[in-house]
Amino acid sequence: MIPRRTILTLVALCAAVVGLQAVQETRRPLGLPPGVTGNVLYVRSPEFMKRAALSYNALLADAYWVRTIQHYGGTKLANDAHKQYDLLYPLLDLTTTLDLYFDIAYGFGAVFLAEQYPSGPGRPDQAIALLQKGLHAQPGKWRFAEDIGFVYYWWERDYTKAAEWFNRASEMPGAPNWMKPMAAVTLAQGGNRASSRMLWTQVLNAADADWLREQAKFRLAQLDAMDQIAALDSVIEAYRGRTGSAPQAWADLVRAGLLRGAPIDPAGRLYRIDPSSGKVTLAPDSPLNPLPDPERPA
Amino acid sequence: MDAIRTEALTKHYTSGFWRPRPYLALDALTLQVGQGEVFGFLGPNGAGKTTTLKLLMQLIYPTSGRAEILGKPVGDVGVKQRIGYLPEQPYFYDYLTAEELLEYFAAIFGYAPAERRARASKLLDEVGIGAERRLQLRKFSKGMLQRVGVAQALINDPEIVFLDEPMSGLDPLGRREIRHLILRLRDRGCTVFFSSHVLGDAEALCSRVAILVNGHLATAGRLSEMLAFQVRGWELVVSGLTEAALQKARALGHVTGAAPLGESRYALELPLTPPPERILAELMAQGARLVSLNPLRDTLEDFFVRHVSGDARARPSTSLGAGGPEPS
Amino acid sequence: MKVVRHIAVNVFKESVRDKVLYNLVVFAVLLISTSYLLGQLTAGQDMKIIKDLGLASISIFGLLIAVFIGIGLVWKEVEKRSIYALLSKPMGRGEFILGKYCGLVLTLLINVGIMTIAYYAVLAYLGWTADPATRTSWPASPTDPAMLEAIALIIVELMLVTAIALFFSTFSSPFLSAMLTPGLWDIGHFNDDLRNLGAVTGSPAAASVARGLYYVLPNFSAFDVKAQVVHGQAVPLSYVGLTSLYGLTYLALVVLGAATIFARRDFK
Structure with a gap:
């Protein structure tokens, strides 16, 4: 059988390998100069790649799509102060050039691109460019037009443009019937909470991915919180009118018979009341933080 | 001291991946070969001749039993220094020339460069490889490879040579040359252990033979004394x-x-x-x-046929699992 | 040990006769033609691209040699039965494995050595012909000796890949080894991700399995300092030393494992 000495040596070497790997783990990783990502995309020209792919365009598009997701997800999760999403747009461009009908790549790609730094590159302009490319390839796709409207609405806060794109979407074949009122509401009321609520409710109903659904739920909870804060503000106003001073705590309002108990936000945290100004805010540890700017509600 | 000695040497192969079945390649072979003998190891294809030679070269390990060469267990590096081996249907590095191959093997035996060249050249002369020795072995015919194989088995002036089917692949002229070579080795006092499925080879050369059928030793001794071949x-x-x-x-x-x-x-x-x-x-x-x-008189084939049918009658369970692939 | 040397030299001879070294011609053509083409296109950045490309080619050509010779090395001897005559010569099976391994490492070293010389020659030429304005934009000298650190680690990495290829070659077919070896190499490059998997996955069982694999699988990503040297970032010698020690220990384990498996094999 295997000699004892050989077995002992093998075991010792195994231990040494694991030990050295543990030592390697503790050492400081080698850095790169700030601003250098080490990300490399060798072929950036979609036109070249399209020719080089021969007949395997769709397959190559899938591969680039997987790489896109890895690049986006990996960068988002990375614990790096200088992280860069520098390959995101070129990869999406390659993917959608290789496969013009890669609908998820347009839709999700736009979401990735528009997301604010550090959760994304914060490039709504690129998101819109990508969707317009999709619309160019498939002119009747109302989803892309709606998504463009969405990017204008949510990230660019350009309600005129948003309404224009919702309107355009509503005229495309198969567009849902709420698209037309959405355009009207957006145009008439700008970015108020009612139109935001409508937008996110549609996203929630139409979402085909869990994370998008979660995102919509989160935004709707934020809108609920903003509605509640507005209501609480008016209660405090009523208290002030009655007593001439701001309430010090929720208990004051309960004693005055204006509230039945201390109010909690949709995430289950107590609202805060600022004793000096009488302003209502979310608890600092509430997961709904930060709420969108109250002056320009989402 | 015997040149070669085996005691109940047994080898099972298992065949089949999902349900391995043992297949008996060699069953309790006990054999002694004295020094200076030319010993013929006979049997039809698949009888276990090559298995035995591989066990003696420790290319495979026995399931049970023991084998010794020159009084040492097989695989001993000191013993390997003193023996030579021609595998069945030998194949060598086809990117080397015949000369280079022999010099390579000579180097492994530890000879100095000049000695390597001298030995290679002498042996290639002896097996009848002429100017072709400077060609890469990929250009060699089967018969020429066989000759190179014999030469490499003799590179260290071995005390014992093991030749597995040394005549196969050779034309009549080649067979005669190998026969003469074996006789010359015998005259030098070298022990020759060779396997063959041709009785004539053994008759012309051997002092003693052993006949193997289906992994069993059927008979051993002097051919002239064997009743079967009177x-x-x-x-x-x-x-x-x-x-x-x-x-x-x-x-x-x-x-x-x-x-x-x-x-x-x-x-x-x-x-x-x-x-x-x-x-x-x-x-x-x-x-x-x-x-x-x-x-x-009976040919070896007659003997095999008679022995196999008799064997089958006498011992119904000749092999543990019939139907396995036969190693050769 | 002389036997080991003879076997090793024979492996090298085989690779030369099988025209393995022709890869060097491809390497040289690739490097020179790209540097010429890039010289026409960009200013300043071309030095970085040539450096990237050169180091990447050294590593990739080396990998191809290590894998494609490594996986056939022992298998071919067994399959073509040339091993029968060889093992009957005075040597142990361990010496055979070690000889084969050393031969392949020798082939690799000579190959990488020649590629390195060609690499530095091209860089020196480009550095010499560049105008002073371009020169100031470079983060490091064209013939920065620090790149030898990256090449040294590439060599240790290739030695480990060779050992792994040889290991698979002692008991499996080249087809299987050709999938397993690069597969392991690939996984080894995502080693850091295995460590971080715990943070991403919800399942503690998966996280601990990933962590276990992180310690056991070869950490090839540690050998990659190409980006650092190209950007003129200092790689401490202690880093090179520790990583090399890790690589050499790992390969000793793998070669001994190969020899142990090989020692018990039957050559049917």
């Missing part, structure tokens, strides 16, 4: 034999069978007695002319 009559071919002379000889019991070969030629079967010279003289007196006279 002369049991003669075959006489004559021409110009008249019908009358033939009838007379038959009546006397001097001819037990006759097959006409055409143009008054006959192949006659004669008994052991009276001596064939006498019968021949009688026939020649009646005008017949001698074409050839050969002893009649």
Whole structure:
């Protein structure tokens, strides 16, 4: 059988390998100069790649799509102060050039691109460019037009443009019937909470991915919180009118018979009341933080 | 001390991946070969000859039993220094020339560069490889590779050489040369252990033989003493034999069978007695002319056939799992 | 040990006769033609691209040699039965494995050595012909000796890949080894991700399995300092030393494992 000495040596070497790997783990990783990502995309020209792919365009598009997701997800999760999403747009461009009908790549790609730094590159302009490319390839796709409207609405806060794109979407074949009122509401009321609520409710109903659904739920909870804060503000106003001073705590309002108990936000945290100004805010540890700017509600 | 000694050497192979079944390649082989012997290891294909040689070279490990060469267990590096081995249907690095191959092996034996060249050149002369020795082995025919194989087995002036089917792949001329080579080795005092499935090779060379059938040792000893291979009559071919002379000889019991070969030629079967010279003289007196006279005896094939059928009757469970692939 | 040397030299001879070294011609053509083409296109950045490309090619050509010779090395001897005559010569099976391994490492070293010389020659030429304005934009000298650190680690990495290829070659077919070896190499480059998997996955069982694999699988990503040297970032010698020690220990384990498996094999 295997000699004892050989077995002992093998075991010792195994231990040494694991030990050295543990030592390697503790050492400081080698850095790169700030601003250098080490990300490399060798072929950036979609036109070249399209020719080089021969007949395997769709397959190559899938591969680039997987790489896109890895690049986006990996960068988002990375614990790096200088992280860069520098390959995101070129990869999406390659993917959608290789496969013009890669609908998820347009839709999700736009979401990735528009997301604010550090959760994304914060490039709504690129998101819109990508969707317009999709619309160019498939002119009747109302989803892309709606998504463009969405990017204008949510990230660019350009309600005129948003309404224009919702309107355009509503005229495309198969567009849902709420698209037309959405355009009207957006145009008439700008970015108020009612139109935001409508937008996110549609996203929630139409979402085909869990994370998008979660995102919509989160935004709707934020809108609920903003509605509640507005209501609480008016209660405090009523208290002030009655007593001439701001309430010090929720208990004051309960004693005055204006509230039945201390109010909690949709995430289950107590609202805060600022004793000096009488302003209502979310608890600092509430997961709904930060709420969108109250002056320009989402 | 015996040159080679095996004790109940046994090898099972397992065949089949999902349900491994043992297959008995060699069953309890006990054998001794003395120093200076030329020992023939005979048997049909698949009898276990190559298995035995691989066990002796420790290319495979025995399931049970022991094997020794020159008093040391097989695989001993010191012993390997003193032996040579020709594998069955040898194949060598085809990117080397014959010369380079022999020099490479000589280097492994630890010879100095000048000595390597001298030995390689001498041995290639001896096995009849001429100017081709500077060609890469990929250009070599099967017969030439066989010769190179024999040469490499002798590179260290071994005390024992193991030759697995040394005659295979050779033309009659080549077979004769190898036969002469083996005899020269014997004269030098080298022990030769070779396997073959041809009885004639063994008859011409061996002091002793062992015959292996289906992994069992069927018989071992001197060929001349083996009952199975005693002369049991003669075959006489004559021409110009008249019908009358033939009838007379038959009546006397001097001819037990006759097959006409055409143009008054006959192949006659004669008994052991009276001596064939006498019968021949009688026939020649009646005008017949001698074409050839050969002893009649069992061939190795006859022996195998007889032994296998007898064996099968005597021992119903010859192999543990019939149907496995036969190693050769 | 002399036997090991003879076997090793024979492996090298085989690779030369099988025209393995022709890869060097491809390497040289690739490097020179790209540097010429890039010289026409960009200013300043071309030095970085040539450096990237050169180091990447050294590593990739080396990998191809290590894998494609490594996986056939022992298998071919067994399959073509040339091993029968060889093992009957005075040597142990361990010496055979070690000899084969050393031969392949020798082939690799000579190959990488020649590629390195060609690499530095091209860089020196480009550095010499560049105008002073371009020169100031470079983060490091064209013939920065620090790149030898990256090449040294590439060599240790290739030695480990060779050992792994040889290991698979002792018991499996080249087809299987050709999938397993680069597969392991690939996984080894995502080693850091295995460590971080715990943070991403919800399942503690998966996280601990990933962590276990992180310690056991070869950490090839540690050998990659190409980006650092190209950007003129200092790689401490202690880093090179520790990583090399890790690589050499790992390969000793793998070669001994190969020899142990090989020692028990039957050559049917």
